[in-house]
Amino acid sequence: MNHIKCTGLILVAALLNSCSADGSKDAFTAADVLPTPEQVAYQQMEMVGFIHFTMNTFTDKEWGYGDEDPALFDPAELDAEQWVLAAKAGGLKELILTAKHHDGFCLWPSAYTEHSVKNSPYKNGDGDIVREFTDACRKHGLKAGLYLSPWDRNHADYGQPEYTTYYRNQLRELLTRYGEINEIWFDGANGGSGWYGGADEERRIDRATYYDWDSTFALVKQLQPGVQIFSDAGPDLRWIGNEHGFAGETCWSTISTDQLVIGASDQGYLNTGDPEGDRWITGQCDVSIRPGWFYHASEDGRVKTPGELMDIYYKSVGRNGVLLMNLPPDRRGLIHETDATHLAALYGMVRQVFASDLAAGAEVKTERKHVVGRSYRPGNITDADPETFWAAPANAEVKLVVALDEPRTFDHIVLQEPIRFGQRISAFRLEVPMEKGLWKEIARGTTIGYKRILQVDPVTTGEVRLVIENALYPPAISALGLYHSGENH
Ligand code: FUL
DSSP, X not given: OOEEEETTEEEEGGGGGGOOTTOOOOOOOOOSSXXXXXXXXXXXXXXXXXXXXXXXXXXXXXXXXXXXXXXXXXXXXXOHHHHHHHHHHTTOOEEEEEEEOTTOOBSSOOTTOSSBGGGSSGXXXXXXXXXXXXXXXXXTTOEXXXXXXXXXXXXXXXXXXXXXXXXXXXXXXXXXXXXXXXXXXXXXXXXEEEOGGGTOEEEOOOTTTTTOHHHHHHHHHHHOTTOEEEETTOXXXXXXXXXXXXXXXXXXXXXXXXXXXXXXOOHHHHHHOOTTXXXXXXXEEEEESSSSSSOOGGGGGGOOOHHHHHHHXXXXXXXXXXXXXXXXXXXXXXXXXXXXXXXXXXXXXXHHHTSOOTTTTOEEEESSOOOSSGGGOGGGGGSSOTTOOEEOSSSXXXXXXXXXXXXXXEEXXXXXXXXXXXXXXXXXXXXXXXXXXXXXXXEXXXXXXXXXXXXXXXXXXXXXXXXXEEESSSOEEXXXXXXXXXXXX
16 A cells, blocks of 8 residues: 655545645545555666676676686675765665676675685685675665576576575575665576586576565565565566666556566566556666676776766656666776766766756746646646646646746756656647747657656747646646756757
8 A cells, every 4th residue: 555645644545635735625636556655765766776796707708607616706806885986976876786696606605505705715705795785885875785696507406496495595695684675686587508506407497487476575575675676577676678778768667567477578568668557667777887797808998988878867767767777896896997987977967967947936827727726736847846746637638838037048858747646647748939829849758757858959938838638647747847958969
């Protein structure tokens, strides 16, 4: 059950239409499918990060076979605080570490296997990189997340029921020893050739049944009630369907899970979500700052440029997704200088473009009467308070005119819906006035969700009109912002 904060009281969503800041009876109702407060908080982070680091870093591979000698793992200068500080300087609010990748090597001294840091030269076998990582995240105010690969090419029992017990034992270690874990990441890649304790063969599993995901998720939530679970199929966060970091132009946070199988879902469906979906599963857009997920010296010259990273930002955060950017530490155990510099430059660009909202405080008029009650007035979309919003009285086309105090030049428009009441809008356009009462379209889109960023050719105008053409419910908007990047497109 979702709860909503309302004038200091906690009310259930279904009672929403009796709740407004000035006590009046309003007709605004929440959608049928709503995010949890944890999902809303997660989306508000906007940018989070991945740390892909393991044996592969030392063998120059992307997928280890599972027969690698722990003696190879020796990151002599490893400094988890350096990872966290690089992420923080790049605007990332959470980091997720590959505690175990497909090759089965564990970055913590698991009691259930010998294939771990405890048999490596790292700190003479006394190291625990999950501990160093979670401590560093906490010290510098980032949330910590963990990736535990379901596929394990080292383990002799992979493919048998015994392995799923091993997997859950490892989850229990990770979710009870290291304090609060904000996210757990379940990869869809699964089954194939591997070492498997020396069997050195091909093994396939039934993706739909082998892990009994429902029981695994229940265990995870029992051990960490606030955790966000990522997989192709959620339940909290879903894969966006590609590894470029691109959400769909149309991107619903709603989706139906009966069509989703972890590791075998329709990638197009994951990319756009489904307006008729019966679950809220936020889209997470994973991408690596380099061509590979793990560090390879040969890719030092191929780190994505700040401009490329900005394009990814527009196509993830700007399309109702959360950006998950991978930073792979090198053999020293440090994030490479180029990666850190480019990520910091991205964050600098984001802050520069969105530094000053030219629509802040602007008067807003609608041609239709807004919902009775000050809580939903049109001016709420320019009041710089993301909690307040405007809501339409009915589900029909509606036009909102933002009147600037003087003509302004902008090239970015940001729209936001109050997603705690659901995702509603399915078609909109933006216009500026021409002569004789005519309006010219400058941008158009389908979904908005938590945030939609539109880049337009620079335009100078005293008025901007948002036309909401279609919505699933009476539409609502929490923010409309106008920004000028200072660049000539
Ligand atoms: C994929 C894995 O196979 C890659 O190695 C990487 O971990 C990526 C994030 O997910 O499915």
